[in-house]
Ligand SMILES: Nc1ncnc2c1ncn2[C@@H]1O[C@H](COP(=O)(O)OP(=O)(O)O)[C@@H](O)[C@H]1O
């Protein structure tokens with residue numbers, strides 16, 4: 001499995017960062033202290049683990065002054081490409097979509113697992129309760 005592109009919005013100190021066409025192999029991320037290199041790695045980790053490796057507080061991940069953070073990207077897998085979109089809210093659970101299908105989180109004690117379900121097809125008259133900036137961003 002390989003991350004092929006990633007986009008961050010309001011994640012840590014990243015207002016908007018996008019890496020297109022991430023090459024295969026070893027990659028160096030270079031920049032001055034405090035530029036956001038570790039935060040970028042954290043976002044990458046977040047996209048596949050659906051959790052931060054260094055904090056359990058969602059609020060810490062949201063850029064100061066912003067309401068929510070978004071991380072989205074695509075993995076190339078043996079079975080094809082998979083689009084993962086994560087909306088990190090200051091409070092409450094993240095919202096995660098895989099190939100545009102929402103994931104549901106189940107908690108059991110310390111552990112949480114995510115399951116995918118096929119949403120019923122929306123009719124043209126139904127309204128979505130979750131208009132997502134992720135879904136509206138320019139890549140779509
Ligand atoms: N939620 C946040 N909102 C705004 N800035 C943040 C947030 N979390 C961390 N930062 C800032 O991110 C910067 C550190 O980024 P980091 O990825 O650790 O840099 P480096 O490139 O040195 O690895 C610090 O300036 C810190 O204040």
Ligand SMILES: [Mg+2]
Nearest residue numbers: 034037038039
């Ligand atoms: Mg660092």
